Amino acid sequence: MKKKVISIMVFVLLAMGGVASIAEGIAKKSDIPQPEMEGEKFHAVEASAQFKEPYIIEEEDYAVVVIDGMKSHRSAEYPMLPYTTKVMTFPLGTKIESIEVKTSEIKIIQLSKKIKPAPEPISLNMENAKVEIKEGSIYESNEPYPSDWITYNIGVGIENGKHVVFLSIHAFPCRYIPASNELLYTNEMEIKVSYTPPEKPLLQNDVYDLVIIAPSQYSDALQPLVEHKENHGIKTKLVTTDEVYGSVYFPSQGRDDAERIKYFIKNAIEEWGIKYVLLAGGLSSPIKSTTWLVPVRYSRLAHGDEKFTLCDLYFADIYKYEDGNITFDDWDSNGNGIIAEWSGVNKDILDLHPDVYVGRLACRTMKEVNTVVEKIIKYENECDPSWFKRVVLAGGDTFNDISGNNFLEGEIANQKVAEYLDDFEAEKIWWSEGKVNQKNMVEALGKGCGFVHLSGHGSPGVWFVKDYIQNPHGKYIWALDVYHIPLLQNGDKLPIVVIGGCHNSMFNTSLYASTTDVIKTIIIKYILGKPYLSYYWIPIPECQGWWFVKQSGGGAIATFGCTGYGLGTVGDSDRDGIPDCIQYLLTWLELRFFKLYAEDGIDVLGETWGNAISDYANTFDCNKNSGDRKTVEDWVLLGDPSLKIGGYS
Structure with missing residues (x-):
């Protein structure tokens, strides 16, 4: 700008x-x-x-x-x-x-x-x-x-x-x-x-639709997905990270591996005409690792104790408008070498509109690759309205309002989803009806459904709601953790899960990192009695958002969630008669996804993500308000961006 x-x-x-x-x-x-x-x-x-x-x-x-x-x-x-x-x-x-x-x-x-x-x-x-x-x-x-x-x-x-x-x-x-x-x-x-107007149309090439970027060890396992996409008219190219860094297709450039991937995507847009990018790789191990199979970018927008957050939007936001020209957006507008910075006067001005639809399969093992490839192929080939036309909605009283408006924010958000999906059978698991517990969640998701909306609180391994009646400070209701996902038994009846909460899609966690933090919490907070804020509640090898997707025999086909703190609002501060919780920040973005699918007829998963992000960037001042910028930077799609919602059948 x-x-x-x-x-x-x-x-x-x-x-x-x-x-x-x-x-x-x-x-x-x-x-x-x-x-x-x-x-x-x-x-x-x-x-x-x-x-x-x-x-x-x-x-x-x-x-x-x-x-x-x-x-x-x-x-x-x-x-x-x-x-x-x-x-x-x-x-x-x-x-x-x-x-x-x-x-x-x-x-x-x-x-x-x-x-x-x-x-x-x-x-x-x-x-x-x-x-x-x-x-x-x-x-x-x-x-x-x-x-x-x-x-x-x-x-x-x-x-x-x-x-x-x-x-x-x-x-x-x-x-x-x-x-x-x-x-x-x-x-x-x-x-x-x-x-x-431009003198002539730009970016008119049409060689490929989808590029899959993966480590070389995943190439053979991903080949069935390439063939499946081609069979459905999605022109697909599988490119390894070694080929990107080795200038096999385009000259490699960039300050680090993440920027080299971004420049490759730029070249693929201009030379091949791609619309979708699937990043197929996460950390190299679920136990203890800081090595990425496909690189990531961290945003330098601090919030509370959180100094960095994973941001795959970086790989989608390729261009910016500068002095009347379209130029590459390196997310370092002030040129100080710190990317996606928001710190006092040192603030990078970012475009934040996706130029390509990006999703990630954060696979750490060959088993996970084989599982998700099989799930995508079966979903697109066999998805059936008999189970797809169901939606599971779970929520409660997200915040204890102090404004005199006793809004049940999670349930209000769920209800708005139900209104968008008015031709779906809605199963509501609401705190106000005494239904929120892991047993009910497992049973509801186990039946199979097209969508799930969870609106509440989170951590990398658990999704919660709160009960403010039994405890004015909020009693935690453990609604669903990662270790209950294998119990879902929904087979091939796989939903798209939208998770409202903090850190549920923080896909850089590991068993070592989470266990270490849980031990620190026990010692510092509960034994020594000192303040200590932890993202984790339980040791976990991988985050909830990814666990849904990588789970064999059930789980989800894709998830949307936050890699860092999710942000919300309470009350009706602008006195317009509409709860603020559905008008601003994370819930606005979540609801935009459902609106784009239900009312605007967009049925390709990555396009709903990209349009929702662009709509948010157009509606709110993301370069002025850190909360708005964090909302779009943290919201990640863990899944195939070219996925046909509801399948091809």
Whole structure:
């Protein structure tokens, strides 16, 4: 994103007009705009919006600004203000020249209380939720916040198999001057975008659809998968890591193995036209290992005690928009050699839109490779509606709300999934009905189903809910651990499992690492009585998200989950009548996956992942808010990105 090279012109609107409208909430992405010529130089596209009158709700210490039908922009320590999003897509190579904004009459409301600042995100871990509301330095400012009526981001990504430029515009009908406690607002807005299209289409090659990157020892075991994909019209190429590093297909370049893989993917997009990348390899051992069969990238975005997190999005985000050009995104925008950094002033600006659909099979042994290959082939060939059209929903009271809204966040999220999958038979395992336990979970999943949504808390080896009635600090309910996954006995009736919680898909764990940490917890926390925060509750060789997939005779066909802390929200802080838990952060991303499948008709697994990530990056400010950036960086697909959801039968 380069805001300095694009002018934003703001005028008071005298006569409204326009060819498109800005929807409240995220708008459906526009088609490639039909241009109108502006002289002989630029093309232009316009959008207009009308906003309802804002009203003020006064709380004990603060005021909340509400516009019906709009949610609020949340950036911790900044005032919460209503906003709406318009996303425009342009052909790859388009240059955005200028953005012009016209408003109707600007009105002023003198407030009696300061506008409420947005709270910090809350981790979905085992600690008690603490809602922190702080005023940042912006509250001393004499200037309007935001600084303009719109903010915007320009990204580069893939949508419906086409490489595009995204222009996401956030329109704020209200702006706040903290020092004078005044609210400025407008009821109408017109936006005009001037742009130069590319001289010719880019990235038009079509040699392969899918590249599988794996260590050489897995080549023979993966060959049946290659043949299976080819039989279903997916042009597939298996490439070993040795071939990548040895410049067999393209010149090898990059500062380390992870960047060499990323440059290879870039070349494969440009020369072969690939859409999917399957990274087939994890750590070299489940016992004790730090050696990767297929490399990983760690994000340097710290959260609490967590300093690094695994981030496979790195391998999908190949390009960025810079000074009107499409360039390689090395995730080191400040050039200091630290990749994906978020530390004070040293913050890398990232594109975060996938340019290829990436999934990982984190196989550590040949047995795991053989198992997952067999599962994928059987699923795509034999998946049957008799069991696929079921969904298992498990959740409870994720946080003990302190806002007066006793929302059962996990169950609310589950219910939203049920509404999206309204033609599925839904089995609900809810804390409010006394059903959450491992026995019920094993029985429900053992019947077979198309989807599972777990919305609660987590660790690498266990998924939990909490009971705040028996204990105001939250009694842990052990809902499902990795050692119960072999008991599922669902055979070939394999679901896609979406796990809401912390660290459930932390696929760099090992038996040594987890056992060592459990021993430290026992000694430091329970014997010495000192504070100690651990990710682990039990010794495990591999994480829950991967265990589901690698389990023979049952388990799952793929999982979505967090490699680090998952983040959530409580209450209804923006007072729009909708629980915040389904409007922001991890649960928003999870629900986006279900919406893309159920309402938008996207039935290829990696495309649901990629579109959900891009939609999130377009809707929220991932380069301003660490919680939003962490949400997309941590969310990993452990599975085949080219998987046909529901199979080909």
